Amino acid sequence: MLPHAIRKPELYSPHRSRRPLILTLDVHGQPHRWVTWQHAIFYYSKNLVAWDAGEHCFTFLGGTSRLTGSRSALTANSIIAIKGRALSARSLIQTPPLSNRELFHRDRHVCAYCGGEFSVHRLTRDHVLPVSQGGTDIWMNVVAACRSCNQRKAGRTPEQARMLLLYAPYVPNKAEYLILSNRNILADQMDFLARHLPAQSRWRQVAPA
Numbered sequence: 001m002l003p004h005a006i007r008k009p010e011l012y013s014p015h016r017s018r019r020p021l022i023l024t025l026d027v028h029g030q031p032h033r034w035v036t037w038q039h040a041i042f043y044y045s046k047n048l049v050a051w052d053a054g055e056h057c058f059t060f061l062g063g064t065s066r067l068t069g070s071r072s073a074l075t076a077n078s079i080i081a082i083k084g085r086a087l088s089a090r091s092l093i094q095t096p097p098l099s100n101r102e103l104f105h106r107d108r109h110v111c112a113y114c115g116g117e118f119s120v121h122r123l124t125r126d127h128v129l130p131v132s133q134g135g136t137d138i139w140m141n142v143v144a145a146c147r148s149c150n151q152r153k154a155g156r157t158p159e160q161a162r163m164l165l166l167y168a169p170y171v172p173n174k175a176e177y178l179i180l181s182n183r184n185i186l187a188d189q190m191d192f193l194a195r196h197l198p199a200q201s202r203w204r205q206v207a208p209a
């Protein structure tokens, strides 16, 4: 990490459309959530940023002062720790909400039965133990499956359908969920989150160590 003074800020105008999200941590460095740059600027202005850990600084240009004629500018780091109560252990082990988008991301868009890679539109949420046989809609019982595999499996377990599961489902942790839920992660943010991934995460294979 470079000292603050020699990091080169990148310029962002409030009118620019694609702005990165800022990764927030608790004071102990546990990943917390993504916030918008406006939210990050709010933390800075209220003196709530305990420390920063990113390699990127973003300078956001504001309006021009009528009194001085100078343009206001605020700088935010790509990874910031927020002062205040540390996150409770409960919030760190909180199960991320299950949605198709995050499920397909967790499974890297690979069908759990044929191993093919598919677009979101050709994937479905398969219940390993079918709902009709008492299976529930939880991370540990769902995998991504292509439409034809899901149809072939129908209301049967993999054993009943004689369809081998190519990988086992698992519950993503907070860091993995943060990776899954942001399409525009900066390299330093990805590096940081990759250090908090669960051992079985398939994202470990693509994330830099």
Ligand SMILES: [Zn+2]
Residues within 6 Å of the ligand: 111, 112, 113, 114, 115, 116, 145, 146, 147, 148, 149, 150
């Ligand atoms: Zn398939």
